[in-house]
Amino acid sequence: MATVTAPAEGRTSSAGAHLSRKKRLFFPFFLPAVTLYVLFLLVPTVATVVLGFTSWSGAGDTPRFTGLDNYGELIASDAFRYSFLNTVLYIVAGGVGTFLLAFLFTMVLREMRGGKVVRAVLFFPNIVAPVALGMFFGIILVYRPNRQGLANYLLESVGIDAVKFLAPENITWVVTGCLIWASSGFYITILMAAVDRIPPYLYEDSDIAGATPWQKFRHVTLPLTWDVVGVAGVLWTISAIKIFELVFVLAGPGTYSPPIRSWTLGVYVFDRSFGDQGAPQYGMACAAAVVMILLVSVLVVLLRRLMRRDTIQY
Known part of the structure; x- marks a missing residue:
């Protein structure tokens, strides 16, 4: 009995379409995770490092740059x-x-x-x-x-x-x-x-x-x-x-x-x-x-x- 095989071009086209669908799904799943990571971890960490070089008493006060004074006071x-x-x-x-x-x-x-x-x-x-x-x-x-x-x-x-x-x-x-x-x-x-x-x-x-x-x-x-x-x-x-x-x-x-x-x-x-x-x-x-x-x-x-x-x- 003769066996019919799919043309190589057809298999390549199917694999390419599957890869294209995976790429389209990448960003909808990736972007929310990165956004949350940046907003709730990266931004607060950077803000903490920056504020560590200032004198600030909270709402109503403007942070004032003091250099390494805070770290000298810590020591x-x-x-x-x-x-x-x-x-x-x-x-x-x-x-x-x-x-x-x-x-x-x-x-x-x-x-x-x-x-x-x-x-x-x-x-x-x-x-x-x-x-x-x-x-x-x-x-x-x-x-x-x-x-x-x-x-x-x-x-x-x-x-x-x-x-x-x-x-x-x-x-x-x-x-x-x-x-x-x-x-x-x-x-x-x-x-x-x-x-x-x-x-x-x-x-x-x-x-x-x-x-x-x-x-x-x-x-x-x-x-x-x-x-x-x-x-x-x-x-x-x-x-x-x-x-x-x-x-x-x-x-x-x-x-x-x-x-x-x-x-x-x-x-x-x-x-x-x-x-x-x-x-x-x-x-x-x-x-x-x-x-x-x-x-x-x-x-x-x-x-x-x-x-x-x-x-x-x-």
Whole structure:
């Protein structure tokens, strides 16, 4: 039986028409996304950078160019130094603690029966609003003679003096612990999703070779999830640099800025914009926001370079 084939010219014409239709659909889908990106991200970012070189107190005032004066004032400000150092501490100490806990649970949950249920339970704190978490920990950690919070009540019940957990000199470490507790479930979920894609025979071979759990983690789990660990590190850096609610609720009364020793860059920007120090200083707030952008950009680039490795095929 003879087979009739479509002429090559007909196939070429059909492919060309299909490509033409795709091109016509490109801009209707592309332009709205670009427009929203420009209006709500690019323009505010550029405006923030420009206003960082001005003195401006908001509506009714004309921005006045001051050059690098705002940045010089930031460097000389105790409040900004506390804010910057506390933010870096949350990123580094909180990140190390979160990932150590996440790795520990990853090693345990991989071989644990019912691990998926436990993983879901560990994720629950991540879906609670940070303000609610702050109020919860505030009730537990409050120092109030004769009406102590749960933590101090337990300490006093075993003969240990109550601790002022929420004092300005202690609040940074308390917030760090709260962040680790609340965030670990999210990163456990991410890392466990990466572990689930590792072929089981690699662990079976390790068992036959007599590898310890640590050796299996070091030589199998970590290398094969390294790319996911890098992405998780970037996510942590971006989220940690924006810490605001926990500090504001735990360290302050919730109606005005807490003591400067507990500030983060987010609290500093808020205080200069809406704080109780008098007229708003939007120029200073924008300068601090620019520092936040630069800090997260530098840290993300460094992290990506440090985490860069050749992809392992399996």
